[in-house]
Amino acid sequence: MVAMIDLATDLTARKALRSPALTIAMATRDDYDGVYFTVTALSLYHREVADRIELLVIDNDEEPGPVSEALRSLATSVDGLRYLSAPELRGPAAVKDRLFREARGEWVLCIDCHVLLEPGALARLLDFIDAHPDCDDLLHGPLIDRDMIRLASHSDPVWAEGMFGRFSVVTDPRAADLDGAPFEIGMHGMGLFACRKATWLGFNPRFTGHGGEEGYLHAKYRAAGRRVLCLPFLRWTHRFDRPDRPSAPHSRWERFRNHMIGWEELGLPTEAVVAHYRQRCGDEQLEQFLARWHNERNNPFTYFDAIYCINLDDRPDRLARLTHRLQALDIAERTIRVSAIATPNDPAVGCALSHRAVLAAAHRDGLDNVLVLEDDAVFLSGTPWILRRSLRELRHQQWDLFYLGGFDHCAPRWRHAPELLDDCEHLADATGTTTTHAVAYHRNIFERLLAELPDNDNDMGRWIAEHKAIDIFYAGQFPHRALRCVPAIATQENLVIGEDPDMRDQFNIDPIESATVPPNASAETTPEPTVPSRGSVSRRTAPRTDRSGVAVVIPVHNGAEFLDQALGSLAAQTVPAEQIVVVDDASHDNSCEIVGRWKNILPLNLVQLRQQVGIGQARQTAMAAVTSRLITQLDADDMFLPNHIAVMKDTYLKSPGLVATTRLALIDTGSNPAGELRRTVEFTPEPTDQLIHLLTGNYLCIGALFSIDDYENVGGYHRIRYAEDWDLWLRFAAAGIPFTRAPEPTYVHRIHPASITKTTSEFALVKYDVEVLNRFLSKCTDTTHRRIAKLAILQRVGRDYLTELPTIPRIELCVDPVSVALIDDHTLRIYDDQDLGTVMIGNSPQSTQQRVVIVSSDEAHSQLEFPISSTGKIDLNLRAILVQHSVATTTR
CATH class of the missing domain: 3.90.550.10 (Spore Coat Polysaccharide Biosynthesis Protein SpsA; Chain A)
Structure with missing residues (x-):
C-alpha cells in the first residue's frame, strides 16, 4: 500500500500568487545538486526573463530527509521558486503530470532537474510563445553533446536497454541554425519538452516507476492531430553520470509494464515490446512478465485510475486487516493510504472531510475516476468475478457514483431482489443507498462536490448538522446517476450481519495472511509489500x-x-x-x-x-x-x-x-x-x-x-x-x-x-553511516552529542567533509596562536563548523604531511589535532578520545 503524506501542501505558499507566462517545472528525487545548479544557472544566465517565469520543483523522495530540507531552504531563498513534496507519486510520469497540474504559467517547460539551458534560449522561447499563443504542439530542442559541439535534434525510434528511443547520432542539419524555423521530428528524449498547459495530453495514470514516456507521448500528440517540433534555439545539456551517488536500478518489470500499457492505449502493436524484452531478459523472465501483465489486465480493479484507503492514524489494526483483504484482491500495491481527518466529537465531520480530501487529490491529478475505501471495508468471496461483469455494464452508463455495496436508508437492511437496470444483470440504481465504505467517484462530480463540501472543521460541522452525514446527503443527490454493483461485493465489519442472509458467510472479515509470490511473478521486479505509513506506528500490519x-x-x-x-x-x-x-x-x-x-x-x-x-x-x-x-x-x-x-x-x-x-x-x-x-x-x-x-x-x-x-x-x-x-x-x-x-x-x-x-563497498558503507549520523543531527539539539556526531562524520568522510564548510579569512581567525602554529601558514586553510568550531587544515611545519586542527568555540577552547593521509583519510580514533578524556569533562 502506497503511503500518502500530504495532499499537495505548497511549502512556499508565503510567496504571492502570480500568473507567469512560463513555468519551468522539474521533478526531483534525492538530487539536491542537480536542482541547485539548474536553478542557479537559470537565475544567473536568464535574468532577462525573470519577471515572466516561475520555477516549480516537485520532490518525489519517498522519505523526506536532508535533501528535502535543503530543497525547502533553497525555495525560501530563490525568488519565484516553489517547492512541493509528493512522496506518494510512483514514478517520473506521475510527477510530470503533477507538474502540469500545479504550474501557474500558461506554458510549461518541463526539464529534468539536472538540465542546463543555453543562454538566450528562454528569451527566444518566450518570443515563440508570444508569436504562437494558440500553438497546441509538443516542443523539444536540440541536446548539446558533452563536447559542446555536436547536437542531437531528435531520437531514433529504436529499442535499446529496455528503453524505446535513442539520441540520434545523425543530426538534422536544420538544428544547427539558431535562427532557423521549427521543424517536425518523430520523437526526442524527455529531459526537456514544452507545451501550452491547457493542451497537455498527459501520461497514462497507470504508469509506475521509470520507462514508457519516450515515443508514447509523441505518438499520443500525433494521434490527436498535433505535431512534435524541434525548436533549433531551445538548446540544452543533460547530466547523465552521477558517480557520487549511483541511482537505484530501474525495474525491468515496470519498464515492460509501462510500455505495454502505453502501446495498448494508443493501439500500437505490442509485439515489438515483447520481442525486445525477450532478447533483453530471456524467455523465462519474459514469460513471467507476460503472465503477470495478463493477470493485471484481467483484474477488474484496473478500471479505476486510483484506489485510496482512508485510515485513522490511531487505528493500525483496521489498516492491517484491510491490507490482508487488499492483498487477496491483488490491489494492495496500488492502494494509496490517506490519513483520515480525526474529529472525535463528531466522526461524521472527519469522514466527510476525508472523502473531500481524496476528491481534491483526484481532481488535481486529472483522474477520470477514483475508488475510495474506508478501512473497515470487507469483500465478498468471488469479488473479481462479479465486479468484472458489473463494470462491463457500467461502461455503457452515465454515472457519478458507483457503490460496491451499501444499504438503502428507507428500506430493509438487505434486499433479495435489487432493482436491476434494463438489460443489466449486475448493475442497479443506487438512489437512496447509504454508507461510503467502498464507493467510486466519476470526474463529472469532482468540482460539484468540492464546491458543496466545506474544507474545514467548523464549516463542515454546520454542513453535517444540516445533512446528517455525507452518505445520507449522497443518497438523494444523484437520481439515476448513482449505481450499485449487484450483488454487493463490499460491506463493513460491523454490518456483515445486515447483509443478505444468502451472502453473509461469503464476506471474509479476516483472511489468512498470504504474502506468497504468485506463480508467475518476478522476484526481481514486483514492488514491496505494504508499509502503511512512514514514521508512525501505523507501519504495523x-x-x-x-x-x-x-x-x-x-x-x-x-x-x-x-x-x-x-x-x-x-x-x-x-x-x-x-x-x-x-x-x-x-x-x-x-x-x-x-x-x-x-x-x-x-x-x-x-x-x-x-x-x-x-x-x-x-x-x-x-x-x-x-x-x-x-x-x-x-x-x-x-x-x-x-x-x-x-x-x-x-x-x-x-x-x-x-x-x-x-x-x-x-x-x-x-x-x-x-x-x-x-x-x-x-x-x-x-x-x-x-x-x-x-x-x-x-x-x-x-x-x-x-x-x-x-x-x-x-x-x-x-x-x-x-x-x-x-x-x-x-x-x-x-x-x-x-x-x-x-x-x-x-x-x-x-x-x-x-x-x-x-x-558491500566501503563507499556504500560510509554513505549509509553518514546518512544515519545526519538523521541523528537533524533531531539533536545537545551540543556535546552534535559535536561527537560531527567528529564521527569527519572520521568516515575525511578531508572531503571540509569542502562543505564555509571558509574564514585568515585575518578573522580568533584562536590561540599556539594552535595556529601547528600548521604551516602558507598552506593554512580555515573553516567554520557551527558544532565543531574552527577547523584548520594544512601541512605540518616540520613536514609535508597534512593535519587538521579543531578548536572548539566554547569557553574551554579545547583543541584536537589529527594527521591526514595522502588519500584524505583522517587518523581519528574517536572512541579512544572518549575513553582518554572522561565523559564528565566533555558533557555539560
Missing part, C-alpha cells in the same frame, strides 16, 4: 497479542547456504519462540523452499518481497508482521545457542530496555570447513555514556532483544538500505532506553566471504 512471548525476525536474501542452520538453532531453543517472521528479500536461490520445510516444526510466517529492497527495509517489513511483545533478531547466516531466548528474556525481565547480545564469532578461515569459533570482545560503556559512545560506532550490533512498544515509540526502522540497526539503536539511546549486555555468549555471528560487510 499485524494486531498485537497479549502474550509475553518472544518473536524472532529474520531477513534473508539468497541465504540458502546457511539458512537451515539458522532455523535449526531456533528449533533447539530451551524457551521456544512464539513467532518467527522470515522476510525473503527477493532471493533467487531456494531460500523460500528451505523455510517451507520448517513450517511443521517452527511457528513460521514467511513474507516474500518481489523486489529487493535491502536488509533495512526487509527488517522493517518483518517488524510490521510481529504480534509478540518482545522481539529478538537473527540474521540468516547466524545462529542462536540453545539458551539464547531464555537468557535474553531473563535479562530483559531483570532490566527492561534493550538487551544486547554477547557473541561468538564463527570465522570462515578457508582451511577449516566448520570455521573457527572465537569469543568476541564486547564493548559496554557506562549507562550515562551509552549514547555518546554509540555515536562513534555500532557497538551493539545485531541480535538484540527489545519490546515492540519501545520499537514503535522511537519510530521503528527507517527505510535505509544498511546501518538500519545502528540508526534504530541511536534513537533508543536518545529516548533514554537503557542498554544491558547479556551475561554470557548466546549468539553465533558468522564471518564469511559472502556476508554483507564483505560484499
